[in-house]
Structures are given as C-alpha cells and as structure tokens.
Amino acid sequence: xxxxxxxxxxxxxxxxxxxxxxxxxxxxxxxxxxxxxxxxxxxxxxxxxxxxxxxxxxxxxxxxxxxxxxxxxxxxxxxxxxxxxxxxxxxxxxxxxxxxxxxxxxxxxxx
Amino acid sequence: xxxxxxxxxxxxxxxxxxxxxxxxxxxxxxxxxxxxxxxxxxxxxxxxxxxxxxxxxxxxxxxxxxxxxxxxxxxxxxxxxxxxxxxxxxxxxxxxxxxxxxxxxxxxxxxxx
Numbered sequence: 001x002x003x004x005x006x007x008x009x010x011x012x013x014x015x016x017x018x019x020x021x022x023x024x025x026x027x028x029x030x031x032x033x034x035x036x037x038x039x040x041x042x043x044x045x046x047x048x049x050x051x052x053x054x055x056x057x058x059x060x061x062x063x064x065x066x067x068x069x070x071x072x073x074x075x076x077x078x079x080x081x082x083x084x085x086x087x088x089x090x091x092x093x094x095x096x097x098x099x100x101x102x103x104x105x106x107x108x109x110x111x
Numbered sequence: 112x113x114x115x116x117x118x119x120x121x122x123x124x125x126x127x128x129x130x131x132x133x134x135x136x137x138x139x140x141x142x143x144x145x146x147x148x149x150x151x152x153x154x155x156x157x158x159x160x161x162x163x164x165x166x167x168x169x170x171x172x173x174x175x176x177x178x179x180x181x182x183x184x185x186x187x188x189x190x191x192x193x194x195x196x197x198x199x200x201x202x203x204x205x206x207x208x209x210x211x212x213x214x215x216x217x218x219x220x221x222x223x224x
Contacts, residue, residue, distance in 0.1 A: 034212060043115075043202050044154070046212025098144065098167060099213065101154035 002026040002090040009106045012082075018075040020105055022088030025069045031092050033064060034099065035073045037084040044087065044101070047073065078109045113137075115205050117216035124223055129191040132219045134203035136184050143186050144213065145178055146202040154202075160186065161208060193223045 005023040012018040024033065034049040048055055048062045050071075055062045061074040075082055087104040116135040124130050136143055144159040158168040163180040171178070175194070180186045190197055200220050204213040 036212065043204070043215030043218050044213070046214065049212060098156055098159050100156065101146075103153060 002028065002031055004088045004090055004102060006088050006102065006105045008103065009108070011108050011110060012078045014080060014109050014111050015077055018078040018082065018107055018109070020073040020086050020107060021070065022073070023070045024088070024090045027068050027090050031090045033062065033071050034089045034091055035060070035062065036087045036089065038087070039084040080109050080111065083107060083109045115203060115214050115216035117203055117219050119219060120217065121220045122222070124193055126194055126223055127192045129189065130193045130221060132188040132201050132221070134186045134216060136186070136205040137214055138184065140205035140207050141183070142206045142208045143180060144204045145188050146204065147199045148202065149199045195223045198222050
C-alpha cells in the first residue's frame with residue numbers, strides 16, 4: 001500500500017470547516033483513499049473512502065485531486081466533538097484487506 | 112446492531128499470568144482484525160482472519176501471542192505468559208470483505224504489572 005503524509009496537528013474554530021490534507025503521491029490506480037478518526041480513548045471510526053470521484057456522506061466530504069496524488073477531508077461545520085486524530089490510509093482492498101495506520105493528524109477544534 | 116463487542120474493557124494482571132481477550136464480530140462480517148495501540152508504536156496490526164482462517168499473522172510479536180476464531184462471530188487473543196511490555200490497548204475490528212470500512216470495538220486496556 002502507498003505511503004501517506006499528513007500534518008501532525010491542526011487547529012480549527014468551532015462551526016468552521018476543517019480541511020485535513022493528505023499526500024499520497026505514490027498511489028496506484030487500484031488503491032482507495034480511506035479516512036478514519038480516533039477520539040481519545042475510543043476505537044478508530046471509519047469516516048469515508050473514495051477511489052477517484054469526490055465523495056460525501058453524513059460525516060464528511062472527501063476531495064481527491066485529478067491526479068490522485070493528494071486528497072482533503074472536509075468536516076463542513078466542526079464541533080468540539082470532532083477533536084480527534086484523523087488517519088488517511090491508502091489501501092488496495094480486495095483479498096489483501098488489511099489497513100496500516102500511520103501517525104495521523106491531531107485536529108483540535110477550539111471554542 | 113450492537114457493534115463489535117470486546118471484553119473485558121480493562122484487565123490488570125501480574126507478569127507471567129495468562130490473559131485472554133475476547134471479541135464478538137458484527138453479524139454478517141467475515142473479516143476480523145486484532146490491533147494493539149501504544150503511545151510509542153501507535154496502532155499495529157497483529158493478525159487478521161478471513162472467513163475464520165488466519166491470513167496474516169506477521170504482526171504477532173512472538174510465540175507468547177496466539178489468536179483463534181472458533182466460529183464466524185467470535186475471536187480470542189491470548190497472551191501466555193504476559194509481560195509488562197504487553198501493556199497496551201488492544202482493539203479488534205470487523206468488516207465484510209470488500210465493502211466499506213472497518214468497525215472497531217471499544218478496546219481492552221491491558222496492564223501487566
């Protein structure tokens with residue numbers, strides 16, 4: 001699976017959009033981009049994933065650049081409960097279905 | 112759906128004792144993963160199963176660790192004998208292969224003294 005690079009930490013004001021970047025310049029054509037988050041003392045939580053097209057669900061939006069070398073997770077209206085470590089993972093899927101977590105980005109939402 | 116259920120939530124044991132961690136998968140999920148999390152090493156994949164069969168156990172630290180899936184809905188992770196360096200939070204996660212993301216349990220916080 002391709003390696004990802006994320007900033008170690010970011011801050012966001014409550015009610016504003018949080019935009020979390022991820023670089024995955026070595027991604028191959030059949031690899032998906034997954035986002036998870038881990039709130040303190042809880043298990044990681046799946047947020048969203050995508051291959052080429054932008055994706056949106058009730059939690060967030062995922063924007064993938066046309067060359068697929070980077071992506072951005074958008075939390076449109078961040079709340080204090082969104083303070084967590086956010087992990088961007090590139091993964092092929094299929095039969096080799098294991099995810100490797102890096103260090104992620106600690107997002108702190110401030111009042 | 113009750114989600115992935117892990118037990119116990121907390122375990123404190125003495126060095127040398129056997130420890131068994133338990134995980135109940137979400138109904139219909141056919142892949143099961145055990146992770147360990149520490150401050151130093153982050154989230155590490157220990158082992159994963161597809162359809163009750165162990166697929167990759169390369170992350171299991173040593174022979175003291177073993178994992179089983181006696182049926183499609185249940186798994187155990189055993190440490191025998193336990194050591195202080197095994198202290199960590201152990202998570203299990205399940206998924207239906209090829210569909211969406213993993214669902215993680217709440218974890219077991221293991222302390223070996």
